[in-house]
Amino acid sequence: MAASFAGNLSDASVDLPHFWEHTVGSGHATLALRADWQTQLRRTRVELGMRHVRFHGLLSDDMGTLVGEGETLVYSFFNADQIVDFLLSAGMKPFVELTFMPSILASGSKTVFHYRANVTPPKNYSFWAVLIRKIVQHWVERYGAEEVRLWYFEVWNEPNLTAFGSGKQSEYFELYRYTAEAIKGVDGALKVGGPATADNAWIDDFLVFCSANKLPADFITTHHYPTDSFGKPGDDTERQLSESKRSVLRDEAREVRRKAGALPVYYTEWCTSSNSRDPMHDDPYAAAFIVKTVLEASGLVQGYSYWTFSDIFEENFFSSLPFHGGFGLLNIHGIAKPSYRAFEILHGLGTELLQLQGAHPTVDAWLIRGESRATIVLTNFALPRHPIEAESVCVLLKDAKVVADATIRRIDLEHANAKRRWEQLGKPEYLSAPIVAELDLASQLTKELHPVIFQDGLLRLDVTMPPQSVVALEFAC
Numbered sequence: 001m002a003a004s005f006a007g008n009l010s011d012a013s014v015d016l017p018h019f020w021e022h023t024v025g026s027g028h029a030t031l032a033l034r035a036d037w038q039t040q041l042r043r044t045r046v047e048l049g050m051r052h053v054r055f056h057g058l059l060s061d062d063m064g065t066l067v068g069e070g071e072t073l074v075y076s077f078f079n080a081d082q083i084v085d086f087l088l089s090a091g092m093k094p095f096v097e098l099t100f101m102p103s104i105l106a107s108g109s110k111t112v113f114h115y116r117a118n119v120t121p122p123k124n125y126s127f128w129a130v131l132i133r134k135i136v137q138h139w140v141e142r143y144g145a146e147e148v149r150l151w152y153f154e155v156w157n158e159p160n161l162t163a164f165g166s167g168k169q170s171e172y173f174e175l176y177r178y179t180a181e182a183i184k185g186v187d188g189a190l191k192v193g194g195p196a197t198a199d200n201a202w203i204d205d206f207l208v209f210c211s212a213n214k215l216p217a218d219f220i221t222t223h224h225y226p227t228d229s230f231g232k233p234g235d236d237t238e239r240q241l242s243e244s245k246r247s248v249l250r251d252e253a254r255e256v257r258r259k260a261g262a263l264p265v266y267y268t269e270w271c272t273s274s275n276s277r278d279p280m281h282d283d284p285y286a287a288a289f290i291v292k293t294v295l296e297a298s299g300l301v302q303g304y305s306y307w308t309f310s311d312i313f314e315e316n317f318f319s320s321l322p323f324h325g326g327f328g329l330l331n332i333h334g335i336a337k338p339s340y341r342a343f344e345i346l347h348g349l350g351t352e353l354l355q356l357q358g359a360h361p362t363v364d365a366w367l368i369r370g371e372s373r374a375t376i377v378l379t380n381f382a383l384p385r386h387p388i389e390a391e392s393v394c395v396l397l398k399d400a401k402v403v404a405d406a407t408i409r410r411i412d413l414e415h416a417n418a419k420r421r422w423e424q425l426g427k428p429e430y431l432s433a434p435i436v437a438e439l440d441l442a443s444q445l446t447k448e449l450h451p452v453i454f455q456d457g458l459l460r461l462d463v464t465m466p467p468q469s470v471v472a473l474e475f476a477c
Contacts, residue, residue, distance in 0.1 A: 003393045005358035005365040009374060009477055010399040013352035016368060018049060020294045020346060022303035023095045023152075025269055025327075026055040027313040028115060029063050032083040040310045040330050042090045048329075048343045053087065054095035054268055054305055056157060056315075059131070060117045061103050066131050068104035075131070077138050084143070095152045095268065095305070097196070098132065098179060099164075105131065112163055113315045119164045121171050125178045132182040140186055149189045154221050154268060155179045158198040169202060173209050180215050193219035196268065199228040200252050203259045219302075220260040223269035224252050226289075226383070246362075246383060250296035257300045266303035272339075276315065277325040280384070282419045285468040287342035287411040288381035294346055295366050295377065298353060306343070321429055322439075323419045331418075333436050336443040338470075341416040344445060345409060345472045349375055356395070362388050363465065365395060374477035380465040388467040395473070400459035403476050408450035412469035418443035 024044060031037045032055065044050050059065045064076045087094055100117035105127050108120035122128035140148050158164045159172035176194050183192045195206040200222050210217040226248055245251065249270065256265055270293070272278065272286045280286055290306070297304055311319070311328035322331050329340035336344075350370025358365065366377045376395050382388035413420060421442035422428070428435065450473060453460040461473050 001360070001391075003358065003360035003363035003365075003391050004396075005356045005394070006396045006398075007354055007356040007367045008398040009354065009367075009369065011354050013354045013369060014299070016298055016349070016351050016353040018347070018349075018351070019297070019302055020304045020306070020343070021049040021051055023052040023054055023266065023268065023305035024048075024050040024309045025305050025307040026053055026310065027308055027315055028113075029055050029057045029060070029083065030079075030115075031055070031312055031314070032086065033079065034312065036332075036334070037310060037312045038086055038090070040312065040334055041092070043334070044309045044329070045090050045092055047347070048340070049347045050092065050309065052093050052095040052152070052303075052305075053309070054097050054154070056097060056099055056113075057115065057117050058096065059098060059102055060100045060115065062115055065135065066102040066104060073104060073127075075134055077135055080135065081142065084139070088143070088147075093151055095154065095266075097154050097157055097268070099157050101128075102131070114317060115314075121165070121175060125174060128175070129178040129182040132179050133186060136183055136186045136190065145187055145189070149187065149191070151191070152219065152266070153179075153183055153190065153192045154196050155192065155194045156196050158196060158223065160195075160197045160199075160201045169205060172202075173206075176206075176209075177213065177215055180217075184216055191218040193217055193221055193263075193266075196221045196223075198223050200224055200256050203256060207259070207261075217263065219264040219266055220256070221266045221268045222256060223267060224249055225269075225271055225274040227273040227275065246292075246381065246386075247296055249293050250300070253297050253300040264302040265300070266305065267301055268303075268305045269307040270304065271307045271327055275325070276313075276327060279325045281325050281327055281339065282323045282331075282337050283468070284338045284412050284417055284470070285381075285384075287338035287416075287470050288379045288468050290339055290342040291346065291377060291470050292364055292379045292381050295364075306339075322431055323422055323427075333431060333439075335418050335436065335439045336416075337418065338411045338416055341411050341443070341445050342470060345377065345411075345470065348472075349377070360391070362467075363391050363393055365393070367397070369477055372476060373474055376461065376471075376473040378463070378465060378471040378473070380467060380469045382467070390464060390466045393463050393465055393471075395461045397459040397461075398457070401476050402454060403452060403459075406450045406452050406461060406473050406475035407447045408463065409445045409447050409472045409474075410469065411445070412466045414466075416443060416445050
């Protein structure tokens with residue numbers, strides 16, 4: 001069935017801060033020492049407006065932050081400083097995830113990921129607190145208190161999952177206590193928060209714990225993925241997919257917003273799925289999911305950190321395949337995926353959101369006004385195995401300027417889709433420079449003129465949208 005939407009450009013608007021640009025994710029701290037990672041992050045900053053970056057393992061042994069030489073503890077913040085120096089030079093800041101446990105402090109040998117990050121609690125919490133105090137004090141001395149007060153310190157990563165520890169609240173809360181007190185002992189204006197959980201967990205209990213123990217919690221962090229609700233491996237995923245809601249992440253964010261009260265909420269991980277080898281990450285599906293999910297989160301969160309900006313990523317192994325379903329917005333060669341182009345469209349939007357009337361099973365529409373131009377953003381999106389077809393979409397607007405035409409940008413199977421061209425080339429695993437250039441060209445967003453109609457005092461725009469697609473229609477206002 002056709003989709004119809006209507007709005008008025010003279011209506012009052014609500015603010016649309018670009019909260020999705022607050023932070024973007026990466027995989028592993030040592031990657032930030034690579035030249036290609038740095039090149040891609042600079043591009044992400046310039047083209048997408050990302051302002052902070054978050055990654056795992058700043059305190060892990062491979063960073064050399066704290067190691068043991070015999071009975072002697074050896075602190076070295078040189079590698080961490082190299083990363084921060086780069087971020088500041090690129091106009092960005094760290095969202096500091098305080099992980100993982102230096103093995104010299106660890107109470108056990110349990111590890112995660114190929115780089116064997118220790119996920120056990122400290123055998124002596126006081127020694128852990130000394131590490132936190134030393135590195136934070138060092139940064140305050142090196143960069144100045146005013147600078148470090150602009151950073152965010154997040155305690156651990158997904159402590160409710162046994163992959164990253166015992167999964168016990170009591171252990172995490174003890175770690176949080178020592179960490180928060182150490183940070184605030186350096187400077188009470190530094191920002192610290194948690195619980196950094198998977199699947200929106202523990203927020204009520206975390207806030208009760210902090211209140212009862214008079215501990216600071218300057219912000220709430222958590223993670224969610226649409227696949228979180230699909231159950232454990234071996235469950236009836238087909239049935240769960242069929243029953244899932246298109247806006248499940250919006251509904252979860254609403255509940256977290258309610259629980260957090262007046263505290264800022266930062267989702268420090270979210271993505272199309274939690275599978276690091278999901279083909280959908282490379283497809284237009286991801287672009288439609290991103291645009292819909294981000295715009296539905298407006299007014300609910302202060303930060304929404306997509307996981308991740310690059311396929312330069314190696315939690316399990318480093319893939320050489322150009323399109324292997326990695327989390328990244330950019331592939332290992334720096335070729336933009338449809339997901340990257342989705343954030344490029346979002347970055348170009350204004351900051352005034354106006355209401356549109358209308359509803360459709362798979363098509364959603366938003367009207368955003370900037371200083372001199374307005375944009376209608378459309379998605380035609382359905383979850384996997386849910387019905388979706390090409391749709392004719394009509395948008396009618398009151399109080400619009402008389403303009404000759406609009407411009408249109410598309411993301412779909414045939415537009416801004418480098419993976420599609422790679423498949424046509426036979427899926428080569430190793431790319432020559434000419435092929436990289438060809439795929440980069442195929443990834444581009446193109447802007448074309450699009451006709452408009454003035455009918456009975458209304459501006460009318462019509463467009464046909466294939467399944468799993470994004471359209472941005474821009475015009476003078």
